[in-house]
Amino acid sequence: MNRVVSINRTFSTLSHQTCRRFHVSVPTLNKDYYKILGVSRNSSDEDIKKSFRKLAMKNHPDKHTGDSRKEAEEKFKEITQAYEVLSDPQKRQGYDLYGEEGVGQHDHSSQHAEDIFNMFFGGGGRQVRRQNQDVLQQVQFTLEDAYKGTTKTISTTVNTSCSTCNGTGSMKKDGHKTCSMCGGMKFVQVRPGFLQECPGCKGQGTTIDPQHRCIKCHGKKTVPSVNSLQVDIKRGAENGDRILYEGKGDHSDSSLPPGRLFVEMVQASHPLFTRKGDDLVMTKSIDMKESICGASVSFKHLDGRQVDLVSPKGVVIKDQSVLEVEGLGMPLEDRPKRFGKLFIQFTVRDCTLTSEQLDGMKQIFGVVDREAKEGQIEMKPRKETRRKEERTSDGGGNGCKVQ
Numbered sequence: 001m002n003r004v005v006s007i008n009r010t011f012s013t014l015s016h017q018t019c020r021r022f023h024v025s026v027p028t029l030n031k032d033y034y035k036i037l038g039v040s041r042n043s044s045d046e047d048i049k050k051s052f053r054k055l056a057m058k059n060h061p062d063k064h065t066g067d068s069r070k071e072a073e074e075k076f077k078e079i080t081q082a083y084e085v086l087s088d089p090q091k092r093q094g095y096d097l098y099g100e101e102g103v104g105q106h107d108h109s110s111q112h113a114e115d116i117f118n119m120f121f122g123g124g125g126r127q128v129r130r131q132n133q134d135v136l137q138q139v140q141f142t143l144e145d146a147y148k149g150t151t152k153t154i155s156t157t158v159n160t161s162c163s164t165c166n167g168t169g170s171m172k173k174d175g176h177k178t179c180s181m182c183g184g185m186k187f188v189q190v191r192p193g194f195l196q197e198c199p200g201c202k203g204q205g206t207t208i209d210p211q212h213r214c215i216k217c218h219g220k221k222t223v224p225s226v227n228s229l230q231v232d233i234k235r236g237a238e239n240g241d242r243i244l245y246e247g248k249g250d251h252s253d254s255s256l257p258p259g260r261l262f263v264e265m266v267q268a269s270h271p272l273f274t275r276k277g278d279d280l281v282m283t284k285s286i287d288m289k290e291s292i293c294g295a296s297v298s299f300k301h302l303d304g305r306q307v308d309l310v311s312p313k314g315v316v317i318k319d320q321s322v323l324e325v326e327g328l329g330m331p332l333e334d335r336p337k338r339f340g341k342l343f344i345q346f347t348v349r350d351c352t353l354t355s356e357q358l359d360g361m362k363q364i365f366g367v368v369d370r371e372a373k374e375g376q377i378e379m380k381p382r383k384e385t386r387r388k389e390e391r392t393s394d395g396g397g398n399g400c401k402v403q
């Protein structure tokens with residue numbers, strides 16, 4: 001039986017079929033990556049990241065034992081696969097249009113899933129790769145750097161195998177002797193049934209004869225190696241972004257490939273702007289006159305150009321209200337010619353009116369002075385001696401007083 005398949009199909013339920021009536025071949029769409037990550041189809045990159053972080057931690061196979069481990073392993077693979085596609089703008093677009101067929105070949109191995117996890121968490125998962133340790137290093141950048149894009153040179157320090165002793169720690173080939181503390185067992189018994197790594201040889205089983213100890217690494221087998229690295233801060237780069245450098249990590253064991261180096265971006269705070277995704281937020285304090293009659297906002301943007309803004313005519317700016325301007329936010333990382341929004345949050349200051357100003361206002365609003373008539377009780381301004389917590393709790397501060 002043929003079914004008519006609507007273009008706005010549900011991704012999770014379709015299998016491969018040909019719709020004869022329209023001669024349209026419907027691609028195999030058996031996995032809904034959005035559903036797997038528990039996000040909506042128009043969710044932001046940030047939402048996808050957040051959801052992946054939560055689900056990947058929960059379903060990591062190392063957190064499960066017995067029967068539930070197999071299930072977690074499958075789920076973990078599914079989550080990382082969904083994340084791999086939806087976190088890549090190109091793959092995501094391909095998937096949105098053509099489903100899994102629009103994404104290309106997938107690596108379905110557990111190792112690949114583990115690699116994605118490690119890339120995301122910077123080696124926080126289990127180290128199953130036969131290679132040296134991954135290294136995480138941070139690079140500081142400013143909002144200006146992320147607005148314009150720049151390159152930073154950082155110095156990285158990783159351990160490499162000592163070339164003087166070929167990573168043995170000893171200048172002589174037979175300079176090692178069996179550890180006297182553990183007798184070469186690598187472990188010592190601390191109490192019946194409990195073993196601990198031997199402190200004498202640090203679990204090596206042998207120690208280096210002091211007279212043959214390597215003069216360069218002093219028996220440590222590794223030496224620190226300092227390198228300089230050019231880090232590309234792309235336009236739109238965000239706090240917490242990580243760049244992966246294959247083969248630039250730890251290389252203590254020369255018989256294994258070097259580990260990976262992750263450089264994490266750390267954004268310094270900015271005196272004027274706070275970043276919220278692709279948008280910028282700034283605050284502006286205005287007085288009551290500006291609140292009623294309109295306000296202007298001027299500042300130097302992150303690229304140094306002068307920006308002058310004015311509030312919309314006839315709009316009263318209330319305390320804590322927000323106005324927005326399109327295109328004055330951050331450049332979008334994947335489309336650097338497009339920009340987010342700028343939000344300006346207003347606070348309206350305390351103000352003091354002269355008696356002439358007050359009279360003028362009364363005239364405009366047609367207000368007649370109120371005086372207590374018989375039977376009416378006059379309220380008094382609250383005394384300033386009240387307790388501090390009372391002052392903060394009634395949200396005061398925006399009223400006006402007369403000079």
Ligand SMILES: [Zn+2]
Binds near residue numbers: 183200201
């Ligand atoms: Zn020992």
Ligand SMILES: [Zn+2]
Binds near residue numbers: 166167169170
């Ligand atoms: Zn050495």
